[in-house]
Amino acid sequence: MHIIVHNAKCHGHARCWSQAPEIFKLDEDGYILPGNIDVAAGNEFCASRGARSCPERALEINRSSDTAPVMA
Numbered sequence: 899m900h901i902i903v904h905n906a907k908c909h910g911h912a913r914c915w916s917q918a919p920e921i922f923k924l925d926e927d928g929y930i931l932p933g934n935i936d937v938a939a940g941n942e943f944c945a946s947r948g949a950r951s952c953p954e955r956a957l958e959i960n961r962s963s964d965t966a967p968v969m970a
């Protein structure tokens with residue numbers, strides 16, 4: 899599973915980070931860092947909860963393991 903990060907949609911609410919700071923890394927202005935996020939086994943629940951918490955839909959959950967990550 900990985901999270902596709904759509905940086906252009908991020909408005910810096912930091913809700914993802916508040917749900918799972920070990921998964922969602924922000925820059926000094928509170929915006930999600932670029933690049934898709936590979937979610938380690940066992941972290942899927944926290945990652946899904948954090949992604950769903952984003953009010954801008956900037957975090958897209960991709961559960962297929964055979965799809966190459968897409969750079970945002």
Ligand code: SF4
Binds near residue numbers: 908911952957
């Ligand atoms: S919750 Fe969404 S808008 Fe807020 S920092 Fe995370 S990705 Fe960006």
